[in-house]
Amino acid sequence: MIGRRVTHRVADGVRVPGTWRPAFIRNGDYFLTDLFVYADGLVDCWGLVTLEEFEEKLRSGWVATELPDGARASAHDLAAWTFSGPRTWLTPELLLAEVRDTVDQLNGRPDSTDRCLADVDAFLADPTEERRAAARDSYRAIPETQRHYALGDMDRKDGPLQVLVAGVGGETEDWPDEPVTQEEYDEAVAYFEERARWAARGPRVPADGPAEGHSPALHIPQTYPLRPSPDPGKQGLRNDYPAPVTVGGVVHPSAEQAYWAMSAADPADRAAIAAAASARDARRLAADAARRENWEQLRTHAMTTVLRAKYTRHPHLAGLLLGTGDATLLYDDDSSFWGANGGRGRNWTGRLLELVRSELHASRAGLG
Numbered sequence: 001m002i003g004r005r006v007t008h009r010v011a012d013g014v015r016v017p018g019t020w021r022p023a024f025i026r027n028g029d030y031f032l033t034d035l036f037v038y039a040d041g042l043v044d045c046w047g048l049v050t051l052e053e054f055e056e057k058l059r060s061g062w063v064a065t066e067l068p069d070g071a072r073a074s075a076h077d078l079a080a081w082t083f084s085g086p087r088t089w090l091t092p093e094l095l096l097a098e099v100r101d102t103v104d105q106l107n108g109r110p111d112s113t114d115r116c117l118a119d120v121d122a123f124l125a126d127p128t129e130e131r132r133a134a135a136r137d138s139y140r141a142i143p144e145t146q147r148h149y150a151l152g153d154m155d156r157k158d159g160p161l162q163v164l165v166a167g168v169g170g171e172t173e174d175w176p177d178e179p180v181t182q183e184e185y186d187e188a189v190a191y192f193e194e195r196a197r198w199a200a201r202g203p204r205v206p207a208d209g210p211a212e213g214h215s216p217a218l219h220i221p222q223t224y225p226l227r228p229s230p231d232p233g234k235q236g237l238r239n240d241y242p243a244p245v246t247v248g249g250v251v252h253p254s255a256e257q258a259y260w261a262m263s264a265a266d267p268a269d270r271a272a273i274a275a276a277a278s279a280r281d282a283r284r285l286a287a288d289a290a291r292r293e294n295w296e297q298l299r300t301h302a303m304t305t306v307l308r309a310k311y312t313r314h315p316h317l318a319g320l321l322l323g324t325g326d327a328t329l330l331y332d333d334d335s336s337f338w339g340a341n342g343g344r345g346r347n348w349t350g351r352l353l354e355l356v357r358s359e360l361h362a363s364r365a366g367l368g
Contacts, residue, residue: 007019016040018038019106023045023095025045032073035099042330050219055092058092090145097143098143115138123164132167147161215325216327218329219330223238226238236320247262247306256279256282260273260283260285261274261286263289265292265293266290303352308356321356321360331353
């Protein structure tokens with residue numbers, strides 16, 4: 001739950017909303033700190049990571065959910081202590097589920113609670129046992145620590161929800177040895193009918209759709225060496241991935257080499273860069289060559305041209321790009337202009353990949 005814990009970070013002049021929660025980082029000892037969660041799916045746990053990378057941090061114990069008796073802990077500039085009989089309610093799976101819900105909430109998207117209540121509405125409209133089972137599964141998918149808040153009713157908590165998904169004769173999570181009576185069930189149904197009348201007055205959905213993407217941010221890290229593969233995965237989205245690109249009638253071994261060739265003012269330098277043995281060699285040659293006049297104003301156009309050429313020529317790579325959904329693409333690069341670089345760069349390559357991805361969708365939809 002976000003509550004009043006509202007913060008943000010700025011990425012290339014764009015304000016990315018976020019929130020935070022306490023957590024322990026295990027770096028030798030245990031450190032009580034703040035875990036920042038942002039709307040684009042990045043989590044700051046002493047370094048910005050994607051949700052996929054955050055899951056690894058949980059499983060490795062870097063973000064700690066187990067607090068051993070006798071372990072040393074501290075809060076910077078505040079206090080130090082030793083755990084004695086510690087109790088924790090979190091597991092890696094539970095904390096990950098809570099963080100995923102938080103990302104959904106920051107984006108105004110349905111979280112696990114909203115999905116459960118949608119299944120409840122579907123059951124009430126068509127009360128079959130199959131729909132009740134779906135609602136029950138959705139209820140159990142809500143993180144255990146959040147179930148009591150599902151109805152926003154601090155008096156009855158999630159009692160009516162438990163009764164409804166259990167059904168007459170079924171058992172609830174809180175009272176497993178006391179079967180639900182017909183009277184209790186009828187009260188629960190009446191409770192949800194009253195909620196439905198209020199729900200009809202709920203917020204309107206923006207006509208143009210949500211402002212943020214539905215997919216978690218995708219990190220495209222630097223990887224060496226890159227070789228052609230029938231299934232290259234994220235490596236196929238790298239500019240230095242070996243996929244021939246034709247620009248200006250010249251075939252270049254990769255998008256990166258095509259970009260660096262375009263940057264050179266002298267035709268002889270452009271030819272040498274295009275013929276370089278690798279993208280790294282092409283970059284080194286380009287660094288020593290005279291740059292086109294006003295290249296800083298031309299480079300994003302040049303990169304857009306190169307990326308369009310790459311994904312138009314290689315349908316399987318276009319499929320990889322389309323497969324990223326509407327995820328924010330975080331591209332690592334030696335340049336902080338082109339790379340996201342842990343939130344410190346401008347991520348222009350990632351942003352242009354998202355533009356080309358949109359153009360590919362438009363082409364398939366007949367809008368191109």
